[in-house]
Amino acid sequence: MKRIAVDVMGGDQGPKAVIDGVLMAREELSDFTFVLYGNEDQMKAHLPENMKQIEIVHTTEEILGEDEPVKSIRQKKDASMVLAAKSVKNGENDALLSLGNTGALLASGIFIVGRIKGIERPALMPVLPVENSDKGLTLLDAGANASCKSKHMVQWAEMGSFYSQSIRHVENPRVALLNNGSEFDKGDELHQEVYQLLSDRPNINFIGNIEGNEVLQGKADVLVADGFSGNVMLKTLEGTASTIMGVLKENLLNNGLKVKVGAGLAKPAFKEISKQFDMAIYGGAVLMGAKAPVIKVHGRGDGRSIYYAFHQVDEMLKQDLVQQVKQAFDKK
Template structure:
């Protein structure tokens, strides 16, 4: 039986949306148990009588978004996130899912759950949508490390490539390096060295990729330093939000003909929205830890949390972490 520890108090829609997602996923995952950490009274009320394979662990504190991560981990020892991480560390749960403070989850993952022996630095990896496919692509690191070394990016690319193959079902994933040009000699000293490491590796390395190519589906895995990756991720999210709002405003404020045209084009709009629906890709994985740790967006609704739960379960079913341990301990 697989056991997923869920920080039930993290995120804007907690704990209602989290419990709703757990109860839905439970029906589809008969070999999985869910351990909910948080306010006992609230969780019991939301779960109701359907307690089969659902355990509630009472906690008295919550790490807020404004809390300083390291301080929060040290001082809020009875918070839902810290207690859940400790259950994973002790082997009482197999994986951790949270919608809470990203920095605090990174700290809990690194210092409580712990790194895999041989992994230099964990990297944060989401799955992002692409233009002409539902497969998406993985980008790593998007903010777990402010500074990076060439060896870090090589390991991140190796882990992300394995994840893309085993969890997303991509055969021989194409790996690219995010850079400021397509030529092999582009970029600073870090990126030139990473390029050579990736070229000499056993990965299916296809060379550099520029920012404007990320959403075209050119690569299945994109390696980048944490500073650049975080900036790129937020730029993509912000641009998508602005474009959607501009389109809606334009369609609704330009007369009856435009509104009728929008109504006729509604199926096409739905297809585009479905293609760039990030919820179905689950959360961002903190790659390189001894157990799966996944961060879902703090604004996620029950649907997004449900997909993150299925993502975690797939990682456990594929014994992904054991494969990493074997590979990086060599």
């Protein structure tokens, strides 16, 4: 049996989204037990009659979006996220999933679940949809670290390669570095150093630098970024896509009847795009370097996003990804 601890309190929709996801995934993941941490009263309305594979752990506290991460996990000892993390630390459960406060989840992953020996700086790793590939682009660090050293970024390249290979089934993943130009000497000292270190690693298939405008072009399988610019890049990408689609929609609806009719006829094309850039199918962002799978699902996530995140956890446990990383870094 695989036991997954789910913090049901953090998402925009509250427990509903999580329970929807559980009900969608339950049959397919018949060896899963979904252990739901949260306020039982708030869960009640959404729970099914048949509680097969579902366990409830009633909690009385909750970490809020505005809470200061490290402080809140120390002070709110009975928060759903904290108790769920502790259950993974104790070995009661195998993985942790939350839609809540990202900083607090990172802190829970690092300080409660714990770091793998040898990994100094765990990284936040989402997988992005890109053109010309259904394998996605594995990005790390998307923002767990506001500053870092070159050696950390090399570890991220290695962990990203493991993930891309084992979970996204990419053979010999192409690893690129997010930089401000294509040549080897681009960027500040940090990025020049990382370029050199990655070039020298026989176990990393390093293909060089990638600039912001190339991220979606499917040129790489793993993208290594310092946590600051990785965060800026990811948010810019999401914001630009959302702004363009929003403005497009507005213009299709407010430029007269002819345009509106045209938009109706062209709908299959818009659906096709949403499908091509559907981030949910890749699951949540993983805290790579933690001693167990720790998954952050977007606060806006719905049942479908959570369904895919459960499948992602399933694959991570099946492939024993954490063990792979442990072994690789224990040798060093």
